[in-house]
Amino acid sequence: MTNKLEVRNLSKRFTISGGPFRKARAMHAVNDVSFDLVSGRVVGVVGESGCGKSTLARLILRLIEPSNGSVKLDGSDLRAKTPAQMRALRADMQMVFQDPYSAIDPRYTIARAVMEPFEVQGRKPTGTEEEEVDKLLNMVGLNPGLASSFPHQLSGGQKQRVGIARALALRPSLLVLDEPTASLDVSVQAQIISLLEQLRDDLGLTYLFISHDLSLVRYFCDEIMVMYLGRVVEALPDTNAAARHPYTATLMDSTFAPDPKLRRIIAPLEGEVPSPFDLPPGCAFAERCPRAAAICRNETPILSTQDSHPVACHHPL
């Protein structure tokens, strides 16, 4: 068991500069996130909009600079790398984006789009370019005859396959998947998920899978991290683990089963997500939590690292 990724105390603060009539404001998009990603595993990051999951993805790939904390890939610290070293390392860690429409240059043919990573890295594929394009398109289940097509001639699912082929071009070992199926129909989503499963087995990939869809994360991932307002509030060691954090429990209750026999009485979560610019002291979930006590409003609960099922809560379930 080696760690592909070690993330320690990772934080990102965005500031909005003030003006004559406005104070400068800061928000913690990602706050003190630590975790290990074991090689060959699929770790899911789940949370609602604004919880910081996409910012976390970008921090891990160092597409944006962290305010604090460190990321180690195969044991080497990314902070210490020069831009040139970083570029070389990026061949090993790639990202698949949510929106395949905007991830591919509309003027590029599919062949050029999947070869672009080689161009950027100044590298040549092992065989000829045509062979490489064929190989990559086959790998993601696309007809190599599409090589000369343009993105607008492809369906959403086909475009996402191109997005995956691009990410795989340089044979990375780590893929960060940021909501790769959120813009697709369910029948196509299932195709893409099945493709990702097969690629993981064939190529021995490690995935960090970011999604708002708890059922999908439970199906696809080995471990699940639940985020709320920039913090990881719970790390489920396996997908059948029962929720310990009241927020995770709410998230699970809000996810319906595709079976009318399993209808549930919805007990809706009261209140609204607090503004990330103006976080309350203590636990960010306290205002909406049925179990909250005085300590929850004063002291921020810390995610225990010793525990096999870490939870950041003063009164876990």
Added chain:
Amino acid sequence: MLEVRDLEVAFGPIAPLSGVSFSLAKGETLGIVGESGSGKSLTAMSIMGLLPLSGGRITAGSIIFDGQELTTLAEPVYRKLRGGRLGLITQNPMTSLDPLQKIGPQVDVVAKLHLGMTSREARARTIEILGTLRIPEPKTICDRYPHQMSGGMKQRIVIAMALAADPDVLVADEPTTALDVTVQAQIIRLLDDLVKKRDLALVLITHDMSVVAQTCDKVVVMYAGRAIEHGPVEDIFHAPQHPYTQALIGCIPKGLSEDEHLTGIPGTVPTVVNYPKGCAFHPRCKAAQAICSTDRPGFVTKGQSAAACHFAGAVQ
């Protein structure tokens, strides 16, 4: 309360919607489910009489609302119904509200227009409705602008507008698609309560089979502009007759067992300009035979359900 029969819609020479039929009684929730481009929203627009806005028209079939034929209704009469006895909730609450107007007046106008209330009466009603939708401090909210509210709160305002004239039928077109799951759960609960308490007839249009399973009594499954199966919700989920319905249910992760495997449906949803001949699903169907590519299947009835498939129920 509402009966749609063999509805067909055309935009010039193109017919993106045909052969859609269903009926709905008071206190019932009907789900219309399908993937993008299946004609769900066009069905909603047809019921609301909003097709002319986008250049479409109803070329065949009928829509009967409380005994009244809607397809031939004159616009001034329709205008009285729309937003009155026929309520609509659209997908994107951000575009359903006027960003320049405070919440209060936007909701008030519905009761003024449709119930002939005075400003004072209308405001009292607005505050009452906002309260029943569990919006905190309804009086203060009336003086807010849409941009000062969260997505879930805005969707509740849109629901309040749809309810202000006490509708009999509510058409909700993807009411929770733009929302987070916990907010979606709140809105679904709210709609459920409204159907029960007010005896509303709700048409819930969605792409999400789990939402259908949670809320609907009856379901219409659409594919490529046609209804391909309809029936009680239990039958649709536990004994689907159409291969598309079966495959669609197989695409949703259930999380019940470790060896569950999602396969998806090969190929893509056809667009209106290249609807396949015969059964539109045949190029993606694992049970397709020669006849499926030439002859359009009629509905085969089984119990309270019916599926438009040459081999309905024969494949599992």
